[in-house]
Amino acid sequence: MRWACVLLPQLALDGVLRRRPDPDTPLALITGTPQRRILQTVNSPARALGLRPGLSLTAAKALVCDFATAEYDPAEIDRWHRFLAAWAYRFSSHVSLDYPRVLMMEIESSLGLFGPWPRFEARLREELTALGFRHRIVAAPNPAAARVLANAYDGLCIADDETLPQALGQLPIDRVGLDREVATALSRMGLRRLHQVLALPRETLARRFPAEVLRHLDTLTGRRALALDCYRPPDRFDVRLELNFDVGSTQALLFPLRRLTADLAAFLAGRDSGVQRFDLLLEHAQGEDSRVPVGLLSAEREAAMLFELARGRLEHLQVPAPVRALRLVARDLPSFVPQHRELFEERPQQTLPWEQLRERLRARLGDEAVHGLCARADHRPEHAWLCEGRGEALPTGSPRPGWLLREPRPLPDAAVRMLGGPERIESGWWDGDDVRRDYYRIETRSGQQGWAYRDVAEHGPLLLQGWFA
Structure with a gap:
């Protein structure tokens, strides 16, 4: 078997940046008590201004007067982690979330469908970049080795068990997943690379260190199998985006709406399903939420089409109060059957398929303005x-x-x-x-x-x- 480790080094930061129209604005995620707020992580523009994780918010504002802040929310990190697992499920039936900020995917059985690994890897990177998440990807014969190699490499592919020890052996001893106390003890003994530790007699390691050390080393080298829990996508899609400020017009809601519909399309592709109806909820500071139902005559999952349909419905709405958050809920997720097409498409590229045109007209003109025709047994x-x-x-x-x-x-x-x-x-x-x-x-x-x-x-x-x- 071969496993791919998709490391998401800035998952919390990417989750916040992807809902902002200008990702190049200096941004810092803050945490801590109300008395002492601390910068948990910062993006590249903020780092260029001198901001660093661990700096107090008071000191940061004294150093830089103009930068945006957002709350560091572990629950949001878990939600984005699971969302990306639903996205990865379209590429592999064995996706694991056992490692934090990591997607572990079994890829050996998927190469026949998605092509050789270089092409498969390029597609993963392209879609992750489009979704707005930075990443590092490493492939190895077992998941534990793929995880530790992702600490030091990006784009590395180990095809078999014979070449795995050589790649693992060059890793620093503090980057292979051992406890800090064990790594410090080995370093003080002059063992600073993993190949030096693997060259020691097993009896020596068993006498000096806990049994977990040998088990971990055996898992890295493939001697011991590692059991991972498999992710299963949920039966509904429910994502909420909180806006940075109150929005009073529908035009300002189009950017977060595009993100929500793109996320819905990625989720549907992972489940190999479509959506036939979903609700767009506009949360207000006061009063009840505004509900915008979007219904389709057949199941669809193309991101551009879902956005156009939701946009058409949203533009007919008179926003009663400023909007603070946008939420998309989809419960009806039937199986998706792709439209049959000819091998050589004769339709001009500027025209739309009838299904997309029909749904766009319904969104623009209303449900009652577009009808289907059928025959009736009558001579008149x-x-x-x-x-x-x-x-x-x-x-x-x-x-x-x-x-x-x-x-x-x-x-x-x-x-x-x-x-x-x-x-x-x-x-x-x-x-x-x-x-x-x-x-x-x-x-x-x-x-x-x-x-x-x-x-x-x-x-x-x-x-x-x-x-x-």
């Missing part, structure tokens, strides 16, 4: 279709126009040429709308083809009822 053209509902088979195989006029209109006989007909339709005696008509397929002087009729036993003009495509 004006009764042979329905806006919604379950359709039936057409009563005849004769061609019918795709566009019916709201009301038939007279058509001078001299202005048209007969192409076919007559076709007599007599029906409707049971519901009081009895018709007796002779239908003709006609062509106008401009080349348009239509469907016209004349009532039986009447000698009036032709009445145009519809146009053929």
Whole structure:
């Protein structure tokens, strides 16, 4: 087996930065008691100004007057950790969260689907960067070795157990996951690299150090298997983004909305499912939350489409009060069946598939403005279709126009040429709308083809009822 370790060195900071429109602003996460606030971590622009973790907030403000702060929240770190596990689940069925700030993935069984490891690794990096999380990735024959190698390397790939001891042996003894007291004792003995420790007799290590040391070394070298708990994605998506300030317009909500829908798309891809309806909740400082329901006619999971649909619904909302937080909740997550497409797509790149166009129109114009059409078993053209509902088979195989006029209109006989007909339709005696008509397929002087009729036993003009495509 082969395992990939995705180390997330600044998970807390990335979780805050990704919901800010300007990630280059100096930012510090603070923790501690109300009497003594301390900088827990800082981003690169803040570090360039001289701010360092461990500095008190008072001293930091005396040093730099203009930098943003946010609370260091362990619960948020755990939430982002689990969100990334849901994202990684699309690439491997064995994802573990046993190590803090680390995604451990079994990748040997996934190489046949996602290609050789260099291509697979490039895809992981591309998607993590798009999600806004910095990372280091290392692959090794066992998860413990991958984890310790990620402390010193990025992009390293150990293909087999034969080359693993050489890569592990160069690690400093304080970077291999041993207790600090054990690492200090080994360093004082002159053993500063792991290969020096591995060269010692096992009996010597067993006499001088606890049994956990030998067990850990055996796990690193693959002599002892390591059991990890496997992550399972939840059955619902519920993510909340707290805004930096009160927002009074829907335009200012588009940036966090794009992040939420992108996170939803990544979550759905991990579960191999789609979403058919979700709720967008706008939390206000006072009053009840504003709810924006978003419903789709079929399951979808494309990030751009989900954003456009939510944006269309949001723009129709009059925000009653300033918004402090945005929350997206999706409970209906059916299986996703990709649309069948031809190997050589003939559709121009500028056009949209019908499903996406339909949902975009519904979001822009409203649910009642877009309907599907289905056939009904009735010979009368004006009764042979329905806006919604379950359709039936057409009563005849004769061609019918795709566009019916709201009301038939007279058509001078001299202005048209007969192409076919007559076709007599007599029906409707049971519901009081009895018709007796002779239908003709006609062509106008401009080349348009239509469907016209004349009532039986009447000698009036032709009445145009519809146009053929």
